[in-house]
Every structure is written in structure tokens, then in C-alpha cells.
Amino acid sequence: MMIDIILNNTGGAIMESLELRIFREVAYTKSISKTAENMRYVQSNITAHIKKLEGELNTTLFIRHSKGVTLTKDGEKLLYQAEKIISLLDKTLQSFQNNPKTLKIGTTQTIAGYLLPKCIIEYQKQFPNVSLSVSTLNQDELDQSLSNGLLDCIITNSTHNITQGKQVLEFQENLMLATPCSCNSINDIFAYPIIINNIKSCPYRKALLDWWNLHQSKSPMIIELDTVEAILNTVAMGGGISLLPKYILADKQNINSFCIEDLQYTSIQMWIAMNKLPSEYFALKDILKKQFNIDNS
Template sequence: MEFKDLEIFQMVAQKGTISEAAKELSYVQSNITSRIQKLEAELNTPLFNRHNRGMRLTPEGKKLLVYCEKILSLTNEMKKVVQSKTEPAGKLEIGSVETVMKLPVILSSYNKKYKNVDLSLLTGVTEQLQEDVLNYHLDGAFVTEADPHPELVTHEVFQEELVLISDNSISTFEQLKKEPFLCFSKGCGYRARLEAWYKDHNIIPLKVMEFGTLETILGSVIMGLGITFVPKSTASQLEVRGLVQCHYLPEKYSKINTVFIRRKNAYLTSTLEKFIETIEQSKGEPAYPLAF
């Protein structure tokens, strides 16, 4: 069994089709097919169920994928350890929730200092980003603080206040309770906080509408589609311009920490170490509000 076979198996599992995996890896489809067949013969078990729309992992394939991800992650870590230099270099994959207002400051500062690092950013909700870090898909991520996970190290970034925002036609909490709630998908820390407020006050929102980007949510609020719960720093400029109105909830629901997480047992490369240093240095820097 070769590492390349495991990489191909992992890619087919992720993409669900031979053609998509071949495109991603720049291989011909016949090569991908023969590698998978070779792996199945070596392990003496089918790893995929083939169907008209692609390929789905068998129970044995799902078990192999868990080990495959660990093996490939350790292999990548091994290369980083052996090749580690004083000057950060190589790939750094970071995740973030969409509302980290200090993110441009951190990324810009890091990129200017360490030009040999290929820095990439993935956005998502807290729950999914935490899973991506735990499963070695990301080197680290900016998330909203939740219950500490034993396999993660947490670095504080900043604390902020969440506010309910609506268009200017809404002035009372009774009106707010009747408005649709505009939010990210399940797993978002801000959504969880407002849902806790709803539950504690026996409120059932008229409608919950999920969106993929912060810009779309804010634009929809401005147009009167519903309300949302976001950091005050995100809404402040919109409020100053008279586009939205802020409504404040008790500290139990509104105070929230943004943290940077990484795996506890992963080797701390100079690339990631310098990124964490940059986060620490940014604490005294002002955040840049979202332009809208």
C-alpha cells in the first residue's frame, strides 16, 4: 500500500466520483480506477458502492477513511517537522467564522512579514470549523468560544458584544419576537446564543431563514426581511448610517469570546507559531468594520 493510493482513495471519498477526483488530482480517470481497484484487492474488501451518480463508501471504506486521514495528516506533519526552518514557509490553512472583524488586520500583518507562506482561508460556522481542525483538515480556526474540547488548544483573540439588529421600522421587543430570524446554518455560535434567548423566554420565531454569507444577511435586514444577531462591531457603522437599529440583550446572551483553536497533539510548526504570535500582537490594533 502506497501513500499515493491513500491520497487517491481520500479524494474519491471526498468528491464522490472518479471524474471529479481525477480533475482535482490532474490524473486520468483510468489511473484513479486502477488504483482504487488495487487498494480493494490488497485489502480484500470493496471500499465503494458504485451507482449511476458516483461512488459511496461502504462500511469498510468509512473505517479506512478514518485511518487514512490520520496517516496522511501524520505524514504531512512529519514533513513539516523535518523541513522546519526558522523562517516560516509552506502552506497554512486557516478557518474562520465570517464576523471576525480583526481578521484583515491579522492576515495582512502576517502576509507582509512571511511572504514564503501560502496562506489560505476557509469560512464556516463554529461547529464545522472545530470538526475540520480535529480531523486535520485545517491547521487552526477562529471560532466563537464554546465548551473546551480536550484535544484542542485555545488562544483568546477578543471579546465582543452581540446585538439584535432590525430595520428602523421596529422599535420594541414585542415586534422583534414576531420577526423572521435570519442566520447562518446550525453550528453557528451567534445563532445558538439567540436560540437560547428564544427558549428561555418561550419565544417561537415566526420563521428561521438560513443564509450563506454575512453580506446577504445584513442586506436582508436592511430591506426589512427580518432580524439577526451579530457582533456590535459589525452593526455599528450600519447603525450610524441609519440603515439598521440595534437592540440589546442581557450579558448572558450577548457577551461572547472569539478564540483561535488548534490541535493539542499536532506539531507546532514555525509557520503556525508565528501566526499565533501575530494574533497576540493584533490585540491592541483596531478592528475594521465591514463595508456595506
């Protein structure tokens, strides 16, 4: 493993990037033992590196408890800086390597079509030597592909827990009720069929059905479609109502949108493989955060 020495302004060694990488892994796993397993070190080695880092910074980075560890305020501050430092070190190293690298991303059709394009463009500006491969799969396939090493990371909005991955990002989606232009108020919507994805695990499908059943005793007429484009076109032509993220409905013509307060919310999550640590994933995470104006807490 490459060890980079980070110097202070007098030229003295303060910390090694290995310490920062170990610290980052502990921060995300919230476990010394899990970090040791993922990074293939003994637990005492992980603990020693953390103590050395805390000594160098003269602060406490983690609160130890029976279930693992939790970041302190100083720990949260260091995690933000550590990701930037490690990312810069890795990008510098890659600039001297000739072997092409591919980042394999798995995601849903909706996220791939509407959320990722801007992120991909910005990512390639930062990592011009990294090729990107995006696969659209259902939730079970995403989980299995990450576990089997076929994907490096996945971006999803399912509540399903990824068994062989670690979550590095989660933020709430803003959902809007999409209706035809002929629907002028929230009271008009119950006269329309609901248009949903034909994948039963779709979180927008579940949220819309749950909301309908909360307010109506009668079952809705249902139209099932398998693409976002088909759903949008059918809504625009007056065929029904649907539930979609706000970023999809922006600037859509012939569609009205309503904010519904008592909707079950959904969230975007980014997961990486348990044994993956390269900063390319964290750079992608930072780009997602910037696009959605998420703070660094």
C-alpha cells in the same frame, strides 16, 4: 532542534530559546507530562529546563499542584516576553530561508468575512514570506481538519471543545441585536420574525433563540439564511431582526442596533494543533488581540 543563546548585557549566556519554548508549552498545556508528550521529551528533561530557567531568572514561574501547574505573576510576565522573543527569532530565521511557507487557517464564514481581513493584511506585513490559506468550514469539519493536519490553526466562536488542539486565545464578542430602521425601541422587536443562520450549531442562532424564549411564551417566526450578507440585507429591508457581533454592524446603513444585557455571550477562540509551536501562530494571536484591544493577562 535549533538552540539560540540569549545573552545578557555583559555577554554572558542567560537562557536558551529552547528553554523559552518549553516554558511556553508548559504555560499553555498547564502540564509537564503533556508538554513532554507534545515536544517528545522525557518529563525529567522538561522539569530540568524549567528549573534551570527559574534559577537563571531567580524566580518561581509555576505553582505546582495535583492537577498540573499554573503560572505565577512572574510566569505571566515571562510568557508575554517569551512569545515576543521567540517570534523575533523565528522571523529572523525565516528571512534567510528561501522555501515558501504556508499558514493554513480554518474558520467560520462570519469570522473570515468580517474579522480576518484586517488581521491578514497586518500579518503579511510582519511575515511577507508566509503564504496564507483560509478555509471556511463548520465546527465538526474544523475539528477534524485540525486533527488530521490539514489545518495549522483554527479561529472559531463555538463552545465546542477541540479534541486535538490547544487553545491559545479566547476573548468575548460584543453581540448586538440588529433591527430594521422602523424598529425604534426594544419593545418593537417582538413583532418581527427572527433571522438566523441555517446551521444549527451557530452560536448567534442559539443565543438569539434562547433570549427570545426567555422573554416570550410564543414561538417566533423564523427565517433561515446561510450567509451574513443575506441576513444583513433582509434586516435592512425590514424583514426581521437578527443577532450579530458589533464589528459586523459598525457603519451599516438602514439597520438599527440594540445592546441586550441578558444575552448569552459568545467568544472568539484560537486553537493550534497539539504538535505545532511556530511563532507564526502566536503572531496571529497578537494581531487578533491588538485589533480587539485585549490586554496581555
